[in-house]
């Protein structure tokens with residue numbers, strides 16, 4: 260009997276040791292936060308149903324749900340949605356990186372910097388758009404792009420790739436912010452090839468919009484947003500992408516994946532405390548606003564290429580946490596009854612119920628160290644605090 264008790268005690272002690280070890284191994288050194296703007300269940304379904312092979316979503320060991328409302332509306336806009344995902348505070352629609360009291364908030368990217376991590380931003384829209392802006396800016400309107408560009412220069416990020424040069428150089432105050440960045444020690448690149456070939460650990464790539472977003476073959480030219488949704492850049496871009504110009508198709512279609520891989524390569528160097536990288540796939544939202552089925556499906560395929568590259572990275576680097584979610588759903592996107600017989604020559608056609616955002620919950624997919632924390636139903640504002648806690 261006594262021996263049995265000893266065995267039990269030894270087993271309990273071992274279990275304690277094991278759980279401690281497991282607990283420790285679940286702390287990520289690197290965090291990758293991938294946000295699909297407007298990527299609700301309809302968008303994810305469009306990929307799962309139209310793709311034969313395994314998608315990056317299906318490789319997720321952990322899945323959760325994310326309630327996306329803002330401080331003052333069940334339907335958030337991108338600035339408030341981004342602010343909740345970046346700072347842990349729900350703010351009023353229209354506000355970016357500030358609380359309902361207009362006071363600037365501290366983002367999880369800033370907290371990662373305080374912990375000694377290197378940080379990066381990769382987007383397929385402008386660097387000063389709402390979602391990336393939520394991680395470094397603090398303004399009461401997304402349209403304050405000149406101010407957001409100034410705040411970007413103060414962000415302290417090590418690596419950033421996106422578009423939107425005009426607010427850095429064609430400014431009412433005549434300041435050349437690319438010079439400001441260079442004075443701060445950045446290598447600044449204005450072309451894609453230089454970004455792809457750089458070995459710099461501190462660089463900003465500010466590219467042409469045609470470099471960061473493909474032109475698709477869709478003929479749907481419906482532009483603009485209705486139903487009280489913001490008229491966002493993504494909607495305009497998605498409309499422009501429907502102009503039939505396919506000449507730049509192949510390279511920009513790989514932009515997000517390649518820019519992400521390049522950013523990680525440079526962030527990994529001399530990073531004893533690891534890195535925090537936020538990535539936004541911005542134009543899913545635009546195709547939702549434009550109710551463009553083909554565009555959204557192609558955009559989700561691009562998203563999946565990036566996601567798969569990240570899942571492969573996490574497999575090779577198990578000290579990395581990858582969290583994938585959306586700021587909100589756009590378009591009321593669905594797969595409506597009788598809308599598309601299987602194997603129809605025209606392919607799947609999504610159905611839409613609005614040209615604006617919706618307040619339906621969006622998915623969370625988590626991979627790697629600490630991923631299990633993301634199983635469940637969460638409010639958007641909970642995610643940054645959970646990531647911060649894991650990084651500590």
Ligand SMILES: [Zn+2]
Pocket residue numbers: 297337488489491493544545548589616
């Ligand atoms: Zn939108």
